[in-house]
Amino acid sequence: xxxxxxxxxxxxxxxxxxxxxxxxxxxxxxxxxxxxxxxxxxxxxxxxxxxxxxxxxxxxxxxxxxxxxxxxxxxxxxxxxxxxxxxxxxxxxxxxxxxxxxxxxxxxxxxxxxxxxxxxxxxxxxxxxxxxxxxxxxxxxxxxxxxxxxxxxxxxxxxxxxxxxxxxxxxxxxxxxxxxxxxxxxxxxxxxxxxxxxxxxxxxxxxxxxxxxxxxxxxxxxxxxxxxxxxxxxxxxxxxxxxxxxxxxxxxxxxxxxxxxxxxxxxxxxxxxxxxxxxxxxxxxxxxxxxxxxxxxxxxxxxxxxxxxxxxxxxxxxxxxxxxxxxxxxxxxxxxxxxxxxxxxxxxxxxxxxxxxxxxxxxxxxxxxxxx
Numbered sequence: 517x518x519x520x521x522x523x524x525x526x527x528x529x530x531x532x533x534x535x536x537x538x539x540x541x542x543x544x545x546x547x548x549x550x551x552x553x554x555x556x557x558x559x560x561x562x563x564x565x566x567x568x569x570x571x572x573x574x575x576x577x578x579x580x581x582x583x584x585x586x587x588x589x590x591x592x593x594x595x596x597x598x599x600x601x602x603x604x605x606x607x608x609x610x611x612x613x614x615x616x617x618x619x620x621x622x623x624x625x626x627x628x629x630x631x632x633x634x635x636x637x638x639x640x641x642x643x644x645x646x647x648x649x650x651x652x653x654x655x656x657x658x659x660x661x662x663x664x665x666x667x668x669x670x671x672x673x674x675x676x677x678x679x680x681x682x683x684x685x686x687x688x689x690x691x692x693x694x695x696x697x698x699x700x701x702x703x704x705x706x707x708x709x710x711x712x713x714x715x716x717x718x719x720x721x722x723x724x725x726x727x728x729x730x731x732x733x734x735x736x737x738x739x740x741x742x743x744x745x746x747x748x749x750x751x752x753x754x755x756x757x758x759x760x761x762x763x764x765x766x767x768x769x770x771x772x773x774x775x776x777x778x779x780x781x782x783x784x785x786x787x788x789x790x791x792x793x794x795x796x797x798x799x800x801x802x803x804x805x806x807x808x809x810x811x812x813x814x815x816x817x818x819x820x821x822x823x824x825x826x827x828x829x830x831x832x833x834x835x836x837x838x839x840x841x842x843x844x845x846x847x848x849x850x851x852x853x854x855x856x857x858x859x860x861x862x863x864x865x866x867x868x869x870x871x872x873x874x875x876x877x878x879x880x881x882x883x884x885x886x887x888x
Contacts, residue, residue: 546735550701554575569650573649583692584665605625606622607623638679743878782832799864822858838860
């Protein structure tokens with residue numbers, strides 16, 4: 517078992533899921549919704565992933581301080597109480613059971629405006645968590661002070677189990693809260709595994725390959741969504757594809773599985789579509805008659821993605837390309853082949869390199885139809 521780190525430690529070449537990774541926090545940054553809010557600060561975060569805790573603390577503290585200056589958003593909270601006047605809905609059973617009417621009171625269930633919302637509690641809990649993650653005493657003091665201010669305003673310091681900034685809905689009136697909430701999301705995701713002693717236990721990332729695979733997929737999608745935002749490229753993560761069915765039997769629709777792509781990118785000027793499938797393992801495997809071979813199952817999967825979606829009324833589907841993107845282990849791979857009108861690319865990215873190299877590799881993986 518591994519313990520949750522309470523100090524920032526730089527691992528030049530840690531191994532996660534059998535993959536050399538310079539810093540998991542960089543992948544977490546790319547995968548987070550906060551990445552698209554950073555603007556001109558983005559390069560500072562990318563170039564210093566080992567200081568991510570302190571950088572996130574700066575953002576979250578600033579956003580909370582701004583919200584405190586302008587008043588935190590309030591929400592309705594369900595309450596029950598014995599009252600001297602009717603408010604909301606009367607609980608007749610409790611009122612009668614405790615003979616409250618003889619005391620001139622009535623038990624009611626009602627909604628009241630409160631600062632103790634799920635969002636505010638989530639942010640307060642994130643600030644409290646940062647106290648044990650940041651490196652400098654000034655930042656720890658700043659986080660602690662904000663926690664105390666929020667608690668004095670009636671916000672409980674406890675993390676709501678079913679809340680996240682990613683799943684929250686922000687209206688025009690509370691849009692300013694979104695950056696604050698997604699920053700809190702990243703705080704809860706950024707416990708870097710280490711073998712240092714600590715109080716909290718968690719699974720080794722090496723044993724949680726599913727989490728690592730999902731992180732890599734979301735990191736690539738998040739990076740492309742931000743890096744290509746000012747270009748004509750469209751980035752669509754997680755598209756569900758369906759078979760073009762004919763002559764169906766009565767029960768086939770309930771049995772036939774659909775398909776799920778990781779990322780799809782489109783470039784409208786050239787009617788170009790690229791389907792990207794990320795895999796968090798070695799791109800090759802030992803072959804029957806050769807030292808190494810591309811994984812046939814992945815090729816069949818990509819082939820099905822492309823050929824099953826061909827339609828004459830969709831020109832992009834007839835020449836769509838596919839890319840299998842893996843982390844590199846030992847050597848980099850950059851190969852391609854045309855199969856029945858669809859070009860397949862096989863590429864790797866070295867996650868043990870620095871942020872600038874990873875960024876350059878991900879951008880170079882795209883056809884240079886337009887410099888991003």
